Amino acid sequence: MNATRHLGSDEIIERVFPAGDRPVAVPDHLAACAECQERVANLREAWLLDRGAVSGAVDDLPFEFWDAQAAAVMAAVRSGAGEAEDAEGAAIAVVREFPGRARGILRHPAIAFSSLAAALLLVGALSLMRSSGTVPAMKTAAVTSMEKTPALVNDASDEELLVSIDRVLEDSSLAGFLVEETL
């Protein structure tokens, strides 16, 4: 055994994982001590094994995986770009539907109160007619369609709905996502 002291853990770490970009000088002791050489070699081998495994795992993925991944990204990107255009178009449409003059009419108190009163009267009349059995409760097309659809399919739709809600929630967090210049 070499007369000088064995390498400490920190020195072994520094041999295998140097913090700087330049190679670290080999300590005299290491050149002569088989025990320390083995410790360094074991740590290096473990790390290289892991690095090779991780790298190989990704590099060996079939091209279908990469095609599918790229296709998924591009689909999301295209739909996102489409949604952004739709939203822009809708905003313009809303502005066009309510030009200044129309907005002025809506702000008039008498017209606003009359509209509210008419709406309340209509709701009241419909409720009375339904309670007396004159008008059957109408099924919307969506309700009819759901009733005809087997439960399994509804579950699948629910799943899709949950996934899309998830995506929307993620998107809203992304909207505020700041690509920081620093961490």
Added chain:
Amino acid sequence: MSDDEHMGKRERESEILSRVVAGDVDAFEYFVVTYQKRITRFVYTLLRNPADADGVAQDVFIKAFRALPEFKGQSAFETWLTRIAINAVRDHVRRRRPVVSFSELHASEDDDGPDLPAAFDPADGTSPERDLFSRDIRHRIAEALVGLSPRQRAVFVMKHYEEKSIAEIGEATGLDEGTIKSHLFRAARKLRARLEDLR
């Protein structure tokens, strides 16, 4: 890659970026195809979960696309993408953290064999003992890495798995040299502690 090649690539990417920002969404596919392997590898090295790695890698590109107007071209696109990947992994780790610890996860998974799908499981198959040794080491290193802060982990992976220089790591993370070295040393020390009994 030589300096000229770097410059050429940067100019070409700058031209494609202008097209994307101008509305040519399909041109963005160049960046996906060029960097998907590198970003997936980086994310997988950090997360050690194939499904999560695929999902987060996809998110990285989608986020990059949305943030393209903010890209000033001060760094290379790849560096900017790496920065987005680090943030995406950090967000992913924060969202997932309380569910189950890595040790618990692997303790239960080990009973049923490897947790990675075949395509992501790189056991070399030379011998069952070697495969077992390989998996054991990988799990221990993965545990040690998962035990680091996302920032330490990113710095360590960039340095020792991707062989980035300190300057490149600084550009991607915004950290100064001293902080990077400190992160590297602490990360290596934890790794060493996990592998102490290998000798």
